[in-house]
């Protein structure tokens with residue numbers, strides 16, 4: 001049976017979810033059948049990744065997830081490192097907690113991620129042969145996807161498989177999966193996920209598609225080639241996850257990005273913004289100026305995206321500057337705290353939040 005659009009529309013919250021979620025404040029007036037005359041299109045679902053430590057310890061963090069999100073992504077708890085630290089036994093404790101929270105609060109879920117060359121447990125280095133790699137990968141995907149079948153509607157099936165600077169004949173990253181299985185690792189992952197949960201939306205998630213340097217165009221080409229190959233082989237794949245960790249100091253190739261989005265559309269693929277934040281390590285120190293520049297960067301990026309193709313969801317990689325990987329991985333030279341996200345460290349809304357709300361409601365100023 002051909003799957004319907006509704007089947008694949010997992011990230012889209014139901015009306016009940018829209019009404020129940022705290023996101024009602026930003027969604028008010030746009031809910032079909034809610035009595036609002038001008039309730040035309042539904043806003044683009046908004047979400048965030050949830051980091052388990054903050055989730056467990058900080059009630060304000062949980063409140064923010066309830067209030068702002070239609071979609072939640074366990075930030076680290078579905079990675080191999082978390083699930084497979086003990087080779088024979090799966091540890092679903094963190095993922096289960098976040099999944100239960102999402103269910104209790106009417107939030108959709110994205111699963112991140114079934115295959116990645118990073119965040120692997122130490123024992124993964126022992127995987128030595130092609131047969132063993134395939135057996136481990138298939139077994140992992142079967143068990144994880146089956147456990148959350150019907151609850152996790154969208155999966156980042158493969159994460160960051162495209163080489164940082166792809167070369168002709170060498171499009172994919174050097175990972176244990178690529179080394180042992182070759183380019184087929186991508187096909188095995190998608191085929192297995194589709195077999196276990198035929199209704200799930202299956203996404204290839206990667207980054208720097210907006211980059212102005214030549215590598216940006218090369219990465220876009222690898223993504224398109226990969227999708228064409230999967231489609232030619234009849235392997236189900238539904239969309240591209242655009243991470244969008246945007247460098248505050250770098251101009252973006254928005255024309256190239258828009259062409260790319262139209263090419264994806266022509267291939268029948270969806271897009272989602274999956275890990276949005278602004279790397280602000282090179283931006284001026286003054287917090288108000290920094291927040292304005294970060295909001296402008298997000299505005300330019302999302303404006304270009306929605307003008308070319310409506311994303312299925314817009315997801316930020318955390319909600320509050322209180323907790324962000326940017327602080328750890330891209331620390332500022334002056335020691336000031338990173339400000340990559342839509343809420344500040346005290347959960348106050350920053351200009352970025354207004355940009356997100358305008359974009360998802362379709363009320364952003366057109367240039």
Ligand code: XIL
Nearest residue numbers: 051075076159160243275317324325
């Ligand atoms: C990051 C998390 O945010 C950190 O908490 C963790 O220590 C490392 O991973 N691209 C991805 C995400 O696909 O999984 C990464 O998340 C950020 C970059």
